[in-house]
Amino acid sequence: MAALLLGHLGWMVLGRGASDRWQHLLNVMAAPPRAVSARWERWRAYRGQRVASLGEAQVELATLRAQVAALLTTREAEAPRLAEAEEAIRLLGLKKLLPLEFKAARVIVNVRKAPFGGMIIDQGADAGLSPDQGVIAPEGVVGRLWDVGSSQSSLLPLDAYNASTGVMLARSRATGVLQGLGPGKAAIRYIGNQEVVQVGEPVFTSGLDRVFPRGLLVGYVSAVLPHDVELHVEVVLAAPLDRLGLVLILPAHPRLEIQPPAGPVDATVAGKEGK
């Protein structure tokens, strides 16, 4: 009862006149719940934003993963074509350096390491090819055409046991015949033991076999051993015969000397500078 009376009295006192004491009291009393409510609303907004951001990030992550997977698949699919394109670019560079009429061919079979194995290219007599035409790659000499079919040809690489190529050494300019010794290796015969041959010396074609013009890079000397009246000179071939994709086929019976056009000098024709 007293509370009822005092409550009314307090109400009247606080609301007396034009002052805003009652409003002020209400504001003061409402401050704690208002603060709690504001914190609650801020927390809800923050949580909602985090949930939304997490959802967006997850969607974006899934999209990016799908894009990465698609790009990887595309890259895997395009990798052979890209490698072939790069090889073709190198071939084009070589073609510009050498003023000869080349024919490009793709190696479709490479069984060089098998007994009596070799390589098969996708050009044959229909492209005007004939046996004993030289085959080169941007890295160096590959070999010669061995057997020419109607649309395919077999290739005799330099490292075949029955392959012979006229070569010369870069420093001594001594000429000899390169014979195959097995995968990636060959030896030069008919080099007199009075010649000075250094390991690492480049070996170029001599042009005397009329298959290759003079000055094409064949390989590098890897070992020199005296052998009776001649030197046994082992050579590591420059052309990567295991991973050839595209090759250039030289014309039949090319000129002995070829003059490269003016421009940057390539290692393939560097032998001409040493002469």
Add this chain to the structure above:
Amino acid sequence: MSNPPGTPRVRRFLLALFCLGGIHYTAPWPGLQAVLNSFLVLGLAPGFNSPLAGMAWAAAGGWVLEGTLRLYPHLGGTAFGNMLACLLAFSLLLRWPPHTLKPYWGRQAALVVIHTLLVQFSVSFAAGSHAWGTGWLWSLVLIPAWATLALRLHPPLHRK
């Protein structure tokens, strides 16, 4: 009495509720509204067993009356005056239970005057100066009606 013990209390409660509704709906006629308010505060509310219940009814009548008037910048003065008048009437009823009609009329007339003064002072305190109106005159004039009703039809329980 043949009625069950709880019946008068319920009847008083319903009658007070009726008065509250009447105060609300008779706002266009301030005289009648003042009579109903006086009847509720001085005739019915003191009859409840608990003074707190009576004061609550009196306060409710004051709030409803001020709410329907919509004249004061700050409400509560009429409710406060009603509660004080009801407390006074409750004390008088407890100390001197009425037995006859005319002394009861006189007592109620005095209570109407005191009630009017208390309400006017309370409203002046809470909301500032205001018009007194003529409702108190209507309450005084109609004392024979509402005081008789309060005494005869619903005699205060304290008299039993």
